[in-house]
Amino acid sequence: xxxxxxxxxxxxxxxxxxxxxxxxxxxxxxxxxxxxxxxxxxxxxxxxxxxxxxxxxxxxxxxxxxxxxxxxxxxxxxxxxxxxxxxxxxxxxxxxxxxxxxxxxxxxxxxxxxxxxxxxxxxxxxxxxxxxxxxxxxxxxxxxxxxxxxxxxxxxxxxxxxxxxxxxxxxxxxxxxxxxxxxxxxxxxxxxxxxxxxxxxxxxxxxxxxxxxxxxxxxxxxxxxxxxxxxxxxxxxxxxxxxxxxxxxxxxxxxxxxxxxxxxxxxxxxxxxxxxxxxxxxxxxxxxxxxxxx
Amino acid sequence: xxxxxxxxxxxxxxxxxxxxxxxxxxxxxxxxxxxxxxxxxxxxxxxxxxxxxxxxxxxxxxxxxxxxxxxxxxxxxxxxxxxxxxxxxxxxxxxxxxxxxxxxxxxxxxxxxxxxxxxxxxxxxxxxxxxxxxxxxxxxxxxxxxxxxxxxxxxxxxxxxxxxxxxxxxxxxxxxxxxxxxxxxxxxxxxxxxxxxxxxxxxxxxxxxxxxxxxxxxxxxxxxxxxxxxxxxxxxxxxxxxxxxxxxxxxxxxxxxxxxxxxxxxxxxxxxxxxxxxxxx
Numbered sequence: 001x002x003x004x005x006x007x008x009x010x011x012x013x014x015x016x017x018x019x020x021x022x023x024x025x026x027x028x029x030x031x032x033x034x035x036x037x038x039x040x041x042x043x044x045x046x047x048x049x050x051x052x053x054x055x056x057x058x059x060x061x062x063x064x065x066x067x068x069x070x071x072x073x074x075x076x077x078x079x080x081x082x083x084x085x086x087x088x089x090x091x092x093x094x095x096x097x098x099x100x101x102x103x104x105x106x107x108x109x110x111x112x113x114x115x116x117x118x119x120x121x122x123x124x125x126x127x128x129x130x131x132x133x134x135x136x137x138x139x140x141x142x143x144x145x146x147x148x149x150x151x152x153x154x155x156x157x158x159x160x161x162x163x164x165x166x167x168x169x170x171x172x173x174x175x176x177x178x179x180x181x182x183x184x185x186x187x188x189x190x191x192x193x194x195x196x197x198x199x200x201x202x203x204x205x206x207x208x209x210x211x212x213x214x215x216x217x218x219x220x221x222x223x224x225x226x227x228x229x230x231x232x233x234x235x236x237x238x239x240x241x242x243x244x245x246x247x248x249x250x251x252x253x254x255x256x257x258x259x260x261x262x263x264x265x266x267x268x269x270x271x272x273x274x275x276x277x278x279x280x281x282x283x284x285x286x287x288x289x290x291x292x293x294x
Numbered sequence: 295x296x297x298x299x300x301x302x303x304x305x306x307x308x309x310x311x312x313x314x315x316x317x318x319x320x321x322x323x324x325x326x327x328x329x330x331x332x333x334x335x336x337x338x339x340x341x342x343x344x345x346x347x348x349x350x351x352x353x354x355x356x357x358x359x360x361x362x363x364x365x366x367x368x369x370x371x372x373x374x375x376x377x378x379x380x381x382x383x384x385x386x387x388x389x390x391x392x393x394x395x396x397x398x399x400x401x402x403x404x405x406x407x408x409x410x411x412x413x414x415x416x417x418x419x420x421x422x423x424x425x426x427x428x429x430x431x432x433x434x435x436x437x438x439x440x441x442x443x444x445x446x447x448x449x450x451x452x453x454x455x456x457x458x459x460x461x462x463x464x465x466x467x468x469x470x471x472x473x474x475x476x477x478x479x480x481x482x483x484x485x486x487x488x489x490x491x492x493x494x495x496x497x498x499x500x501x502x503x504x505x506x507x508x509x510x511x512x513x514x515x516x517x518x519x520x521x522x523x524x525x526x527x528x529x530x531x532x533x534x535x536x537x538x539x540x541x542x543x544x545x546x547x548x549x550x551x552x553x554x555x556x557x558x559x560x561x562x563x564x565x566x567x568x569x570x571x572x573x574x575x
Binding site: 003004006007008010011013014015017018020021022023024025026028029030032034037081084085088089090091092093095097101102103105106108109110111112113114115117118119120122123127128129132162163165168171172174175184192195220223224226227230231245249252253258262263265266268269271273276 | 313316317319322324326357383386387396399402405411413414415416418419420423424439441444446447470495503506521524542544549553557568569
């Protein structure tokens, strides 16, 4: 009993904090989704009315479509680029070179998120870096105000961050590759399989645990990616860059529609939760796989 | 490690070449930011890639520093308090989960695990109303307390697997000497988890340092964070329009410098911490 009390004493500060600042607001958010609420007066229970309204709200429906595009392109491209760099570094023959390339990519983490976004805003301006590069290679006729043109704005937001190497993901993948036992790689080289086949049949299965974590973090990360559209487009031009989290934010803090905003959060939460759980369930972890290989 | 391709130039050169190209592209925004703060608007228009320098040297950096210095100090304090809180509370809980047997350990662990599934957008609105209800608006505590809470789940996960990886003999020896749990946490678990603590700390520093949305809801412009200052940039009227961009980029650079310094100082631990392979499922 005293052992339990001692352990609870270690845990108490954490649980007081997460109870007050994570679980309590989360519960408030979930119940607020079923209310009409301006954030000042008492919320009024209205059942599923917000959800009914959402499914007839073309801006909201469009915003989900944009998020779908953003995820389908952004997640594979981001994970692919990080994995590619991790593999390339892992294949280098010198430990020193491996170390310094990891350092170089880790430095990209130093750019605060908002600074990176504002820098890209500048790249997209008329006569900015993108336009200059296009003109230099003779494609100047495509120059446009990338973020203000309804045909290019969403694409420009998705393209932002090129070459999309997530340093954190890359380092996690690299750590996974490093931990593959040498005998397995040796066995594969003796069999004389090609480099690409080795990636597909040996290395990727053995870093599934890492791929899984990064995939889940990417799903959660992309659904809450509020800052780029908030700072650069505000949902425009012509409603082409709304994403659910931005629509939630604007409903809450511009239109004082807290209940409606929370019902958006509710749907987004359920969708990302289901996706994360499906990912956890259906991607076998590397420990299980390794047991089979070894 | 036998993962490398030895001696074969036809394989080696493309590897180095590809990594260098991708690395240069990935780091280009940082280069662009730093040099744009050094040149003036005309030099920027002529060639956005060049390393031109406006006279007198560093003039925009001086002006940007005057604009942002108070906000920087405030952000340093907020970030430091939050990261210390995350690490201390996280280590206490991770130690309990890794090394102590107690009633409810499984349930409580799932309570922490569940936090990873609560996205920040879900709690944003009620959290804002909650800290407003607590009378914390305009107070840095409105940021520090939620940041400490928000950092717990990830920190506990990673710290826990790091502590579990410490060989039993270390603790056995301490137990024979009659050491308490708190003592074993301070003398064994914490020192041996230093790389991962630094890695998690740095990730938290970058996230908190660059956070914009929640700070802009709870802090007034007169007491803003550095990220808010660059997000709501108000150029001093004395700066001609054409040079406003350069002043802005000088401010961006200044805001990034503390993080860059921290990384340079701790990069070895950071790389080592993430190389332990603690981050997986």
